[in-house]
Amino acid sequence: xxxxxxxxxxxxxxxxxxxxxxxxxxxxxxxxxxxxxxxxxxxxxxxxxxxxxxxxxxxxxxxxxxxxxxxxxxxxxxxxxxxxxxxxxxxxxxxxxxxxxxxxxxxxxxxxxxxxxxxxxxxxxxxxxxxxxxxxxxxxxxxxxxxxxxxx
Numbered sequence: 001x002x003x004x005x006x007x008x009x010x011x012x013x014x015x016x017x018x019x020x021x022x023x024x025x026x027x028x029x030x031x032x033x034x035x036x037x038x039x040x041x042x043x044x045x046x047x048x049x050x051x052x053x054x055x056x057x058x059x060x061x062x063x064x065x066x067x068x069x070x071x072x073x074x075x076x077x078x079x080x081x082x083x084x085x086x087x088x089x090x091x092x093x094x095x096x097x098x099x100x101x102x103x104x105x106x107x108x109x110x111x112x113x114x115x116x117x118x119x120x121x122x123x124x125x126x127x128x129x130x131x132x133x134x135x136x137x138x139x140x141x142x143x144x145x146x147x148x149x150x151x152x
Contacts, residue, residue, distance in 0.1 A: 020099040021109035
């Protein structure tokens with residue numbers, strides 16, 4: 001379980017489905033729908049649990065030493081990506097080299113992201129990451145039915 005004390009801050013940073021890195025990696029796994037659902041889940045948190053404190057956007061720079069290191073990193077995220085990578089390797093290589101900014105240390109890609117900050121007026125306890133169940137944190141155990149619960 002994860003605990004957030006009263007007045008604690010939840011920091012959610014999620015990459016957006018846009019930018020140079022997304023343009024290349026979407027051929028292996030297009031996460032546009034997953035990222036949209038993640039954003040919707042953050043926005044569905046009941047206000048009595050967490051209060052939105054702000055949203056901002058930034059751009060991260062992701063550096064790869066080579067196309068081979070990019071391949072290794074992408075495939076390390078799951079073996080189910082291997083078939084898509086092999087199927088699209090020619091276009092992936094072409095896009096990798098076309099969309100990257102090359103410097104002496106390798107290849108650099110822009111990755112826009114969104115940062116959502118939320119705070120808690122009450123303590124909350126995350127009971128289940130999978131179900132995204134949150135209950136009020138009290139000195140005794142409280143059934144989740146008495147707390148704040150939301151599901152993706």
